[in-house]
Amino acid sequence: MSLRSRVALGLVVPVAIVVSYALWSANAASPYFPPLDVILTRFRELWLFDLVASDVLPSLKNLGLGLLLAVIAGIPCGAILGRIRWMGEMFGPLLDFWRSVPPIMLIPPLVLILGIEDSAKVTIIAVGSFFPVCVATADGMRQADPTLVDAARAMRLGPLKTMVDIYLRAGSPAILGGIQIGLQAAFVLMVASEMLAAYRGIGYLTMQAQVTFDSVTMWAGTLLLALLGFTANAVFVAIRNRVLSWHTGMRVSRASS
Amino acid sequence: MSDTSQPRLALTDLSKTYDGSTPVLDGISLTVGAGEFFSIVGPSGAGKTTLLRCLTGLMRPTDGQVTLDGIPLSEPSPKMSLVFQEYTRSLMPWASIGKNVALPLRARGVPRAERTSRVAKVLAEVGLSGVEAKYPWQLSGGMQQRVAIARALVTEPEVLVMDEPFASVDAQTRMDLEDLTRRLQQDHRMTIVLVTHDIDEAVYLSDRIAVLSKNPARLVEVVDVPLGAERDQIHTREVSVFADLRGRILSTIRDVQAQPV
Numbered sequence: 073m074s075l076r077s078r079v080a081l082g083l084v085v086p087v088a089i090v091v092s093y094a095l096w097s098a099n100a101a102s103p104y105f106p107p108l109d110v111i112l113t114r115f116r117e118l119w120l121f122d123l124v125a126s127d128v129l130p131s132l133k134n135l136g137l138g139l140l141l142a143v144i145a146g147i148p149c150g151a152i153l154g155r156i157r158w159m160g161e162m163f164g165p166l167l168d169f170w171r172s173v174p175p176i177m178l179i180p181p182l183v184l185i186l187g188i189e190d191s192a193k194v195t196i197i198a199v200g201s202f203f204p205v206c207v208a209t210a211d212g213m214r215q216a217d218p219t220l221v222d223a224a225r226a227m228r229l230g231p232l233k234t235m236v237d238i239y240l241r242a243g244s245p246a247i248l249g250g251i252q253i254g255l256q257a258a259f260v261l262m263v264a265s266e267m268l269a270a271y272r273g274i275g276y277l278t279m280q281a282q283v284t285f286d287s288v289t290m291w292a293g294t295l296l297l298a299l300l301g302f303t304a305n306a307v308f309v310a311i312r313n314r315v316l317s318w319h320t321g322m323r324v325s326r327a328s329s
Numbered sequence: 330m331s332d333t334s335q336p337r338l339a340l341t342d343l344s345k346t347y348d349g350s351t352p353v354l355d356g357i358s359l360t361v362g363a364g365e366f367f368s369i370v371g372p373s374g375a376g377k378t379t380l381l382r383c384l385t386g387l388m389r390p391t392d393g394q395v396t397l398d399g400i401p402l403s404e405p406s407p408k409m410s411l412v413f414q415e416y417t418r419s420l421m422p423w424a425s426i427g428k429n430v431a432l433p434l435r436a437r438g439v440p441r442a443e444r445t446s447r448v449a450k451v452l453a454e455v456g457l458s459g460v461e462a463k464y465p466w467q468l469s470g471g472m473q474q475r476v477a478i479a480r481a482l483v484t485e486p487e488v489l490v491m492d493e494p495f496a497s498v499d500a501q502t503r504m505d506l507e508d509l510t511r512r513l514q515q516d517h518r519m520t521i522v523l524v525t526h527d528i529d530e531a532v533y534l535s536d537r538i539a540v541l542s543k544n545p546a547r548l549v550e551v552v553d554v555p556l557g558a559e560r561d562q563i564h565t566r567e568v569s570v571f572a573d574l575r576g577r578i579l580s581t582i583r584d585v586q587a588q589p590v
Contacts, residue, residue: 219418222387226411227433227484228404237432241423318423322466 138197150209175200201254208250212243336360343393368531371541410481427461471502
């Protein structure tokens, strides 16, 4: 199926939902479901672009910084846990525990300890998205082919170069998958921490609108969050596909041979 | 080049036992001279790969030792290169051919400009000029194995060790690669140690052949191959010496396989 027809087919359901809502809400007079054009007008008033500098960019900066810290720390930690057996055995249960716990659980204790400043938000996001990156990197260490590892040893590639050129590259599909999960966790934590403990930000404004029964502003904020989340993921997938073009190419060539 | 009185590679009473089980290699002693094409054949499951891992320094033998130019080998030597059977697994699918071939030079800290020129030169030698920007999976199996050979040659090794290098390619490609290997050996005056289960291939390529038994692998005999330096895929395989040697080695292997374990 061509890209164009896939995009067209994928748009059918979202467009149908939006159109149905617009038609239905225009005459619904429900306090919970304001008409679409009212929501879009509020969206434009608030988010294009009056509050972007004060309430959107700082949130996104926290997100980016937190995720960056998670990646910088998560990859080396995962590499160590994946490559050094006793370290993996020692910390494995902790990672398994963490996997089964919702990351927003972090918010109350970290807010108590660190407060509600940006640095606290960055920490919450970094800690929450660290674990998926770390776990995926540890798993990715097993993706290196033993023959290639032997080849690297035979050519006396040092331990650091073997890690960077062989293990991390071979594990990059898994690691990028972990970063994608980390991005989703980071986004949830960014919004939730603003809803629960903040004095600005999209999450804060949306939550404030909800508690003051301003359903129009609430929906405008929800719409913005949805668009931001979707865009962040789409950008990430585009980058990942570029980085992993070898992986796709290899699979296609093996499938056809 | 060292003088011929000292072997390039010497295995002395080499044994390998994995924890607690029966030995895989039992007291193997042999020497390979400088510039020699030496093959190791044996029934499948004879521990040829274990032997190869020990003689390249990838694995420590339980007993005995390997010396390269008289110096005991405890880890892979910069004088030695390896070519594996499975090119799809020994090349890096995420790196271009140029980067794959340059990897051993990167390991040695050779500057980029020199890497590029040496990679181009060695790719030309294996008949693959100008493929630097391609990826391994874009090439045929035979071409990928040429890349693996180029990567092994780029460091100008004195000893090239090959583990069933032509077992995964079709018959025509296999002959081309055999002749390429023979030509490269003579051009570079390299010592080659070839591990194979294919007796025809061993006779066609080698100066001498070691025959191994199975369970555990012991050295049964070392056979001289008096076929001269010039070999030809059609004529060499037709001469009576070729047929005699082939038959002799085959019956030796059949005998050792028939023995009770």
